[in-house]
Amino acid sequence: MAASRLETKMLTVAEAHEAIARCVAPLPPTRVPLSDLLGLRLAADVTATLDSPPFDKSVVDGYAIATTDASPALHEVELITAGGVPSQPLRPGATIRVMTGAPVPAGADAVVKWEDCQVLGDGSIRNPAAQVKPGLCILRRGAAFHAGEVLLTAGRRLGPLEIALLAEMGCAVASAVPRPRVGVLPTGDELVEPGQPAGPGKIRNSNGPMLAALLAAAGMTSVNLGVGRDDPADLCEKMARGLEQCDVLLVSGGVSAGVKDLVPGVLAELGVTEQFHSVRVKPGKPLWFGTLPHDRGRPSRLVFGLPGNPVSTLVSFRLFVLSALRALAGEPYAAPSTEAATLASPITHRGQRPTYHPCRSSRDGGGRCIEPLPWKGSADIATLTRADCLAALPQGDYELAPGDAVQVLAL
Structure with missing residues (x-):
């Protein structure tokens, strides 16, 4: 025939x-709004347009001090919250209270946690400068990255963290595939x-x-x-x-x-x-x-x-x-990858076409183990709902025994 x-x-x-x-x-590539970028791939490098953080900021709630100030006590002259801006530089004999994320005022080179400070009877604090090193609890401007630095390269798949980084830089849209x-x-x-x-x-x-x-x-x-x-x-x-x-x-x-x-x-x-x-x-x-x-x-x-x-x-x-x-969508072309597994029960193959047989897998100390399911043909979607992988069986007439190695394709 x-x-x-x-x-x-x-x-x-x-x-x-x-x-x-x-x-x-x-x-x-096209310009895609930030809200629609999840899972897409960048079409061009993304370069930082600013320093991060954009200012020296406090990483704790505490008191901004100058470690060179020898005054025995420091008087609080201002409170700066996150989003606020210091109205004055720090002067000798003074401290400025800052909240986490607030800018550190000019003249201060350390922030001491409020719980580590001793408040005196008149509301001032005992000066802790002698026990403090410069830079304590301050995240310096540009510590994370500097303006002009390439942060994300073309081809990068955008997940939640990459989208957060784009938002930090003020990117409302990005070029993506x-x-x-x-x-x-x-x-x-x-x-x-x-x-x-x-x-x-x-x-x-x-x-x-x-x-x-x-x-x-x-x-x-x-x-x-x-x-x-x-x-x-x-x-x-x-x-x-x-x-x-x-x-x-x-x-x-x-x-x-x-x-x-x-x-x-x-x-x-x-x-x-x-x-x-x-x-x-x-x-x-x-x-x-x-x-x-x-x-x-x-x-x-x-x-x-x-x-x-x-x-x-x-x-x-x-x-x-x-x-x-x-x-x-921008990925390099690739055939689907398979993973090695061992059979939990025997399987017989007949014919000159490779077969992808539905299986259920489990894992033990020795790796992935698969159980071939009783498959009733190409219309049997019910059996496939119990499968989580397909055993890739090469063409030919043969039998495989429990413990034999096979390649599987995840569903």
Whole structure:
């Protein structure tokens, strides 16, 4: 029997990654408000515009003194709170009370905690200068960083601390690589939305909500394009809208070799160039990938045609789509990493495609141990909800015993 089109053009997992990597480039940087920067990557170095702290400040509640002052007692002449400004320099025989974070007045070179000072009957304090070294409890101007210093470099992923640093410098916006906009289009006449009755021959749309959740968990922006019917005109309208609005289009279903697998043909009519159609992997063999050049100076739009079964969709997303999305968002392109683990029970593999088998893992003193789950095929999402990783089983016919080493991909 002649090999099918999917079989003859099947790529290995590594070859598929190479093909995707050749087509991916970071999105053009844009000015992003501080409140929207979490998880993004800087597009340019950030240089300090001021010293931090911008003044000598007290790190305790106490009394600012001059260690060279030989007066036996010091009279309080002013109180400075955080946010306040000294109205006068410190003079001999005087002390200025300061709160934590307040500027240290000119003439003072130490701050003594109030609880370490002895208050005399007239309200003055006994001068502790003889027991104090200059600089006590003072954070000097520029101790953290100086104006002109590069604090964050291009490519840095922005977390809460980086955002706090930008705020300290007064940055209300920063140049960053934006989140990719990803259109989600599940297809099939059999699909009905959750909450709607599923009549004879119908199933509910699980891929759409799952892909939206996967995108949200990855920090991406999803665009709901509805459900595409097995009709060229309907698919064309929805996919054209997705290509216009989004950087990436994820289409699930309709990409294999059946009578109603219309997606590749419609994409070709829309000008999308097929890069590959089929990967030597289980589940997820009929993965389709293509590109559409952008006419507005942006990288080519990416299109992934994902298999319709939910487990295949998830594995394809985790194996390939996520790497492309992260590269669009400014990360170096990289295939997902795996981790070594040992089997807790035996597993048998048959076939000439590498298989990603759902497993549940635990950790003991010897490392990660995994229990293969009884998987019932590419539509068995229920089993996958009990899994936290996928065992990467190489192609071939073999059996693995408890204690054998395998590589696992985290879910």
